[in-house]
Amino acid sequence: GAVVSQHPSRVICKSGTSVKIECRSLDFQATTMFWYRQFPKQSLMLMATSNEGSKATYEQGVEKDKFLINHASLTLSTLTVTSAHPEDSSFYICSADPGQPVSYEQYFGPGTRLTVT
Amino acid sequence: AQSVTQPDIHITVSEGASLELRCNYSYGATPYLFWYVQSPGQGLQLLLKYFSGDTLVQGIKGFEAEFKRSQSSFNLRKPSVHWSDAAEYFCAVGASRGSTLGRLYFGRGTQLTVWP
Numbered sequence: 001g002a003v004v005s006q007h008p009s010r011v012i013c014k015s016g017t018s019v020k021i022e023c024r025s026l027d028f029q030a031t032t033m034f035w036y037r038q039f040p041k042q043s044l045m046l047m048a049t050s051n052e053g054s055k056a057t058y059e060q061g062v063e064k065d066k067f068l069i070n071h072a073s074l075t076l077s078t079l080t081v082t083s084a085h086p087e088d089s090s091f092y093i094c095s096a097d098p099g100q101p102v103s104y105e106q107y108f109g110p111g112t113r114l115t116v117t
Numbered sequence: 118a119q120s121v122t123q124p125d126i127h128i129t130v131s132e133g134a135s136l137e138l139r140c141n142y143s144y145g146a147t148p149y150l151f152w153y154v155q156s157p158g159q160g161l162q163l164l165l166k167y168f169s170g171d172t173l174v175q176g177i178k179g180f181e182a183e184f185k186r187s188q189s190s191f192n193l194r195k196p197s198v199h200w201s202d203a204a205e206y207f208c209a210v211g212a213s214r215g216s217t218l219g220r221l222y223f224g225r226g227t228q229l230t231v232w233p
Contacts, residue, residue, distance in 0.1 A: 004160060032219060034220065034221070036223075041126070041225075041226075041228075042225055042226070043121075043207070043224055043225040043226060044207065044223045045223075046220055046221065046222065046223075049219070093161070095221075097219060102218060102219030104166065104168075104211050105163070106221060107160070108153075108162075109160050110160045111160065
């Protein structure tokens with residue numbers, strides 16, 4: 001089946017530093033990838049839609065300069081949290097859609113736990 | 118704007134009992150509806166989906182869901198719960214048109230606990 005990986009699974013960083021999270025589709029190509037943020041006991045909040053070869057589309061209220069998204073290839077999207085602060089601590093989840101451009105068959109990564117100290 | 122409401126934050130059932138998880142949605146067009154399950158350390162897994170046609174959809178692991186347009190609901194059911202079903206369940210609505218095509222919007226989730 002379709003597999004999506006995320007790296008790292010956990011990361012702890014100091015306030016003011018930047019952290020990069022990778023999302024890879026291992027056995028399929030994905031024109032479209034999505035980034036979500038999940039707070040404890042809460043829903044997955046869609047942050048942005050990542051499109052291969054073009055700029056990401058951010059949801060309302062998400063700071064595009066803080067959460068930099070790059071979709072450099074059909075199997076890799078990265079999320080960089082710039083100048084991280086404790087309030088950025090969260091669980092970040094990516095998904096990949098193998099459709100052209102979308103099929104609604106999103107395959108989800110296992111998530112990355114970010115802790116900012 | 119689209120939204121999903123899962124009114125039950127936590128449900129506890131005994132193994133072998135039936136289960137129904139509630140989901141109500143709000144969307145201005147024909148909705149695409151999904152149920153996902155999330156287990157610790159694993160990515161969300163699709164249980165079933167509804168795009169069109171038969172309003173009763175069958176999914177994996179013995180789950181089914183019924184789309185009721187008049188009630189804006191898409192409740193998930195299972196006739197007999199197994200201990201391995203304990204997890205977090207998310208209902209989602211997919212944008213079927215417009216600039217948000219392809220995006221999923223999730224409810225807050227329902228945590229299912231199964232007693233032996």
